Amino acid sequence: MTLDLVAYGAFFLTMALTYAIICLGLNVQWGMTGLFNVGIAAFVAVGAYTSAILTTPETPDRFGGFDLPIAIGWLGAAVVSGALSWGVGALTIRLRADYLAIATFGVAVTVQLCMLNLQPLTGGAFGIGFIPRPFAQLQADALLFSLANCGLLMLVIAGLYLGLQHVAKSPWGRVLRAIREDETAAQALGKRPIRFRLQAFTLGGAIMGLAGAAQAHFIGFIAPDNYMPILTFQVWAMLIVGGSGNNRGAIAGAILVWGLWALTAAAVSAFVPPEDQAQAAALQIVAIGVGLCLMLLLRPRGLFGEVSPLARLRNTLPLSAKE
Amino acid sequence: MTNTVLATSLLVAGYEPDLPIVRGVDFAVTKGEIVILLGPNGAGKSTFVKAIAGMVPVHSGTIHLAGRDITRVAPHRKLAEGLAFVPQTENVFASMSILENLQIAVALLPKAQRAAKIDALFARFPDLAIKPTRLAGALSGGQRQMLAVARALALDPPVLILDEPSAGLSPKTVGEVFAMLKRINGDGVTIILVEQNVKAAMAIADRAVILAEGRIAHEGTPAELADDPLIGKIYLGTARHVSSEAAL
Amino acid sequence: MNPQFLMDGLIAGAIIGLGAIGVTLTYSILRFSNFAHGELLSWGAYLALGISGALGFLAAGLKQPIGPFSFGWSLPIAAVLAIILTGLLALAVDAALFSSFRRRGSAIIIMVMASFGASLALRSLLEFFFTSKPAYFTQALQIAMKLGGGLRATPDQLAMLVVALVSVIAVHLVMTRTDIGRAMRAVSENPSLAGIAGIDVRRVIRTVWFLGAALACIAGMMSGLIIQIRPYLGHDLLLPLFAAAILGGIGSVPGAMIAGLIIGLCEAFTVQIIGAEWRSAVSFAILIAVLLVRPRGLFGKAS
Numbered sequence A: 001m002t003l004d005l006v007a008y009g010a011f012f013l014t015m016a017l018t019y020a021i022i023c024l025g026l027n028v029q030w031g032m033t034g035l036f037n038v039g040i041a042a043f044v045a046v047g048a049y050t051s052a053i054l055t056t057p058e059t060p061d062r063f064g065g066f067d068l069p070i071a072i073g074w075l076g077a078a079v080v081s082g083a084l085s086w087g088v089g090a091l092t093i094r095l096r097a098d099y100l101a102i103a104t105f106g107v108a109v110t111v112q113l114c115m116l117n118l119q120p121l122t123g124g125a126f127g128i129g130f131i132p133r134p135f136a137q138l139q140a141d142a143l144l145f146s147l148a149n150c151g152l153l154m155l156v157i158a159g160l161y162l163g164l165q166h167v168a169k170s171p172w173g174r175v176l177r178a179i180r181e182d183e184t185a186a187q188a189l190g191k192r193p194i195r196f197r198l199q200a201f202t203l204g205g206a207i208m209g210l211a212g213a214a215q216a217h218f219i220g221f222i223a224p225d226n227y228m229p230i231l232t233f234q235v236w237a238m239l240i241v242g243g244s245g246n247n248r249g250a251i252a253g254a255i256l257v258w259g260l261w262a263l264t265a266a267a268v269s270a271f272v273p274p275e276d277q278a279q280a281a282a283l284q285i286v287a288i289g290v291g292l293c294l295m296l297l298l299r300p301r302g303l304f305g306e307v308s309p310l311a312r313l314r315n316t317l318p319l320s321a322k323e
Numbered sequence B: 001m002t003n004t005v006l007a008t009s010l011l012v013a014g015y016e017p018d019l020p021i022v023r024g025v026d027f028a029v030t031k032g033e034i035v036i037l038l039g040p041n042g043a044g045k046s047t048f049v050k051a052i053a054g055m056v057p058v059h060s061g062t063i064h065l066a067g068r069d070i071t072r073v074a075p076h077r078k079l080a081e082g083l084a085f086v087p088q089t090e091n092v093f094a095s096m097s098i099l100e101n102l103q104i105a106v107a108l109l110p111k112a113q114r115a116a117k118i119d120a121l122f123a124r125f126p127d128l129a130i131k132p133t134r135l136a137g138a139l140s141g142g143q144r145q146m147l148a149v150a151r152a153l154a155l156d157p158p159v160l161i162l163d164e165p166s167a168g169l170s171p172k173t174v175g176e177v178f179a180m181l182k183r184i185n186g187d188g189v190t191i192i193l194v195e196q197n198v199k200a201a202m203a204i205a206d207r208a209v210i211l212a213e214g215r216i217a218h219e220g221t222p223a224e225l226a227d228d229p230l231i232g233k234i235y236l237g238t239a240r241h242v243s244s245e246a247a248l
Numbered sequence C: 001m002n003p004q005f006l007m008d009g010l011i012a013g014a015i016i017g018l019g020a021i022g023v024t025l026t027y028s029i030l031r032f033s034n035f036a037h038g039e040l041l042s043w044g045a046y047l048a049l050g051i052s053g054a055l056g057f058l059a060a061g062l063k064q065p066i067g068p069f070s071f072g073w074s075l076p077i078a079a080v081l082a083i084i085l086t087g088l089l090a091l092a093v094d095a096a097l098f099s100s101f102r103r104r105g106s107a108i109i110i111m112v113m114a115s116f117g118a119s120l121a122l123r124s125l126l127e128f129f130f131t132s133k134p135a136y137f138t139q140a141l142q143i144a145m146k147l148g149g150g151l152r153a154t155p156d157q158l159a160m161l162v163v164a165l166v167s168v169i170a171v172h173l174v175m176t177r178t179d180i181g182r183a184m185r186a187v188s189e190n191p192s193l194a195g196i197a198g199i200d201v202r203r204v205i206r207t208v209w210f211l212g213a214a215l216a217c218i219a220g221m222m223s224g225l226i227i228q229i230r231p232y233l234g235h236d237l238l239l240p241l242f243a244a245a246i247l248g249g250i251g252s253v254p255g256a257m258i259a260g261l262i263i264g265l266c267e268a269f270t271v272q273i274i275g276a277e278w279r280s281a282v283s284f285a286i287l288i289a290v291l292l293v294r295p296r297g298l299f300g301k302a303s
Helices: A002-031 A040-055 A070-092 A097-117 A142-169 A171-181 A183-188 A193-219 A229-242 A247-271 A274-298 B045-053 B075-081 B098-108 B111-124 B141-153 B171-186 B198-204 B222-227 B229-236 C004-030 C037-058 C074-104 C108-130 C155-177 C179-189 C191-196 C201-226 C233-248 C253-273 C276-293
Strands: B004-013 B022-030 B034-038 B058-065 B083-086 B159-163 B190-194 B207-212 B215-220 C145-148 C151-153
Touching: A002 A040, A002 A142, A002 A193, A002 A229, A002 A247, A040 A070, A040 A097, A040 A193, A040 A229, A070 A097, A070 A193, A070 C276, A097 C108, A097 C233, A097 C276, A142 A171, A142 A193, A142 A247, A171 A183, A171 A193, A183 A193, A229 A247, A229 A274, A229 C108, A247 A274, A274 C074, A274 C108, B004 B045, B004 B190, B022 B045, B022 B190, B022 B215, B034 B045, B034 B171, B034 B198, B045 B058, B045 B083, B045 B159, B045 B190, B075 B083, B075 C191, B083 B141, B098 B111, B098 B141, B098 C179, B111 B141, B141 B159, B141 B171, B171 B190, B171 B198, B198 B222, B207 B222, B215 B222, C004 C037, C004 C151, C004 C155, C004 C179, C004 C201, C004 C233, C004 C253, C037 C074, C037 C108, C037 C201, C037 C233, C074 C108, C074 C201, C108 C233, C151 C155, C155 C179, C155 C201, C155 C253, C179 C191, C179 C201, C191 C201, C201 C233, C233 C253, C233 C276, C253 C276
Parallel strands: B034 B190, B034 B207, B083 B159, B159 B190
Antiparallel strands: B004 B022, B004 B058, B207 B215, C145 C151
């Protein structure tokens, strides 16, 4: 019994940690740089599919199945998602701030469409199965398997955390912060804000792709349904709760929000009669939306937040509009 | 005191709550005066007039217009209270026609009076009446300034405040703008202006007030200030080796 | 090729155009892209559905189809009420959410994010109340009339095109001929000068919300009448709305409508040539093309 509980705990934590990776990626884009990405689900999905195609065994009616090692798959996921981010960013970062948001929203819609319709590549609505799982040889022992996976993701997170902390303190991170705080001043110092922002957006996208791959390999199969807009919302809720700009907050927020989400979902399936479950799930989403707004209104720096990423972006409405 | 139209008392204002730019200004303008605000860059002249117009938050102190406290009046209501302001830049709606700019200006009047008011403004500024459908963005600097002043005068305000009306204009146009202001003053409008173009402004001003570091440093008639050698040298550029046209 | 796609494209385009006017107005005056705008379309449609259902229940005669149309008087009456209620909904969301960000001078992107949260909550609330099953204003079947040139349209479709045309002309006249229209353009160009010029910016903001929501409601009802009503109705139209607002040029009412029609026609054309499953990608392709070639759009001002 206790062992089951530990195994479940490890499973839960592993899932939460995959979200924490996405959250760290978003933190590079939003927390460090102030870039608003509404298409998180798309970048995660692209990573997941890339790694799946690279690592699954050859499948007759689908492109690939290249049967490559998992590590190559993860790397490929980061590269492809990073490249997609670079493309979207290169197109929109020089324009108004909202255009990036709108473009990433468009990417989410389009990637969703591609997942469904490019059957020869993505397997269509059924997705891709038989994605090799790390430590598959341990699968017979559920506890050991869960712990090994959980440990692997903890290592990934630790690596990313240390790397990102280092990046934040590096000259590159300092320039990024300078641009975030005062774009004109940074420009005057000869730094090209657009280039730095684009690099940050690409890095963040690559991390999201890696997260997608990690998640796909942990679950073992992927389908378009996993990458609905709700995923984007969840990750935003995690970062906002954790406090943007703060890597530790991003991880804590991911675990906390995922925990709440899993708990309420479990409560719904346990206590709500099956015919009402769809409605209860809808209410759960209403709660996330309202919660996101309330956090923005009441605790814009998050529960653990230290830094406000947005001191620089002052609203341009006149005093008279500020009621 | 009854002749004071506009007065500020211990006015403290600035964009950020903890960073006042105007630091306690006591200032009073008598009806019918032309007062010019001078001072070095960063002295707070512009911020001071913007605070009066409601474009910069007032932290403490009061602003009275004709005896009424207008400190907390919303910017869009100040025009109706009788205080008109012409900002330094972007002071007309460039994407709209001359006529539309004036239509916005008279929108606070009862409908029946609007057409007559616009006609009156065109009569007062005949250059604007030549082609009322022209986009304000296509006007020359002087015409733009004229349109901005016409817009500000639409409700016959007792007080008109201008922030550097001569900025960016050719010397000839500067003369025309100041002549126009003198004329408007002759019609009974009290005028306060921030100016860098000291010589031209001194020529029409009744009184000059010099701000430094957010406070009033000196005030007096143009003649008094010009006679003071130190002030002349530091603020007014009247010393021989400084061009009188130069910005301070 | 079957020219019928022109008719489908025009109708889809009219819906997109009406919605995009709201997006473009909010963007140019409140200065943020409102991701919750799509939800106003859905709410408009559901409000009209609820009210017309209630009216039909109270007075069965109101359900009798008018002339050649598929709907009875209950729908036009409900439409008027739904427009008002959708406007009030937008005002309520602004009062509860966006106005406090404006008051604080929050970053624009915070408002974008809040609109994102609001859209999630509003959409799921519809799902909660009405479930995700599609609903219909009427079950009556309509026979398409031949219009010549191989085109066919149902009386409902023609009526909706007329409604869209009238709405756009009305909004255009309001924007160019009235005090509040001039005030809106003034705030859009220069909010602080607008304040000095005696314009009550807060009133303008309220008007923009109401007007945008009213048009969204009309677009939502059109979509509901011609296709079906679903909680995702507005969300699925959001990308075309943004694409149309940007293609038309932010702030331009005629631009938004024309761009909406262009996108609707391109979608219909794509459905004809490539297949219906790629319809939603059309807006993205157009969006990317505009951002690459002419980011200010067809009628936008250079920034």
